[in-house]
Amino acid sequence: MALDRKPYRREAEDKRRQALVDATLAMVAEGGAQSATVRAIAQRAGVTAGLIRHYFQSKDQLVTAAYRHLMDRMTAESSAVLSAAPRDPLARLTAFVAASLKPPVVDPEALILWATFLQETHRDPAMKATHAQTYLGFRDMLQALIAALPGERDEVSQRRLAIACNAVIDGLWMEGCLLPEAFARGELVSIGVTSVGAILGIDLAQHLHLADPNPSEPVPDAAS
Amino acid sequence: MALDRKPYRREAEDKRRQALVDATLAMVAEGGAQSATVRAIAQRAGVTAGLIRHYFQSKDQLVTAAYRHLMDRMTAESSAVLSAAPRDPLARLTAFVAASLKPPVVDPEALILWATFLQETHRDPAMKATHAQTYLGFRDMLQALIAALPGERDEVSQRRLAIACNAVIDGLWMEGCLLPEAFARGELVSIGVTSVGAILGIDLAQHLHLADPNPSEPVPDAAS
DNA sequence: TGCCTTGTTATGCGGTTGCATAATTCATAG
């Protein structure tokens, strides 16, 4: 009758919720949505399945929270680039485009996560709202960068240009995530910066080395 | 003891397989992958679940067949435009871009289906091969159109330009599928043609009305 | 008309999933 239960430690609520969210994203990234069962997620987080229900009313709520966290992270990665970018509008735009087309933004796992949650978006209004917000947020960021460029452009033109530039970036991002071996180092960045420049009628390529002295290596201080 | 079985009709193999594939796509489009169970698919196709195993060795094979059918359909819709397009290279490219950015290619269901199968791609080698084949096939089509344009371009440039133009089209396609209400009629086509022209350094917009006299209306003979 | 192949239905099984609930152990307060 000597039941040896699994020993455990009590953790702060924030920590446990975060651990469960991280485990959810990890499971989805590795094996798709179907492998992200409550049991698998819990095991990944180092807890038992029942605990999920203690922090989330249902599995769907956990998934929604994970999606929101993912989107927040991607948005944060984008704006982080801007805060560290130079002041010259041309260099700023170049740095933004370049950062969007290399790791950690370009990442096979990121696309899997994005695609997996996209179908949930179709059903769950909360996730749909999160999606639209993030999506248009990125485009607005781009439009602001375009508006700051030298030269006169009315707002209608700015919007059209932002839509076009956003599309190039998204398309290249997808290709880079799906077929990472199909492109040479820095090729996506080069194509992206050149194309955005062509759409806007300016030469951005000359700002590439200024905006980013080390175009192929991700920041080395990756995880804390 | 009077068991009244469901009455049925025997059908040709092609018809039944196609019906099952169509039902699979319909279920995935409506409720995501998780709602596409063998029972639901069979019910949608008007048969019982056991029949699936009579035509496919497993559910995975049915899903793979459905994915291949979807990709073939999308590719066919794009290349169909080319066979009816004029001979002038500029007009041909314009028609191709325009057709890729309006119905039936741009369609919310299409994106959901694409995104859903994308995660399977990550696991199943057969689906990954189908994906890469379709993906690069579309880009090669684009590169051939670019190569036919007036002006000298070496193959390296052609490849880079094809990658960039493909990215714009993909990105706009995604936005159009995700937020159909965010764009005016014909706006995506207009932006796409203008942007592709800008990337290639030529003016395509003037060929838009020639290439497609009715840019916003899908063909009216939709379903038979 | 009557048989015979096989397309189709019907039924059942082992495994898994999300969720509910009871049992237990950790951490803190007094």
Place this chain on the structure above:
DNA sequence: CTATGAATTATGCAACCGCATAACAAGGCA
């Protein structure tokens, strides 16, 4: 040092999943 509450584990359950197999009937062929 002990008591109390809550975080965590453990157990169980109803529903559902894909798949196997057996029973049946539809339609061609003699």
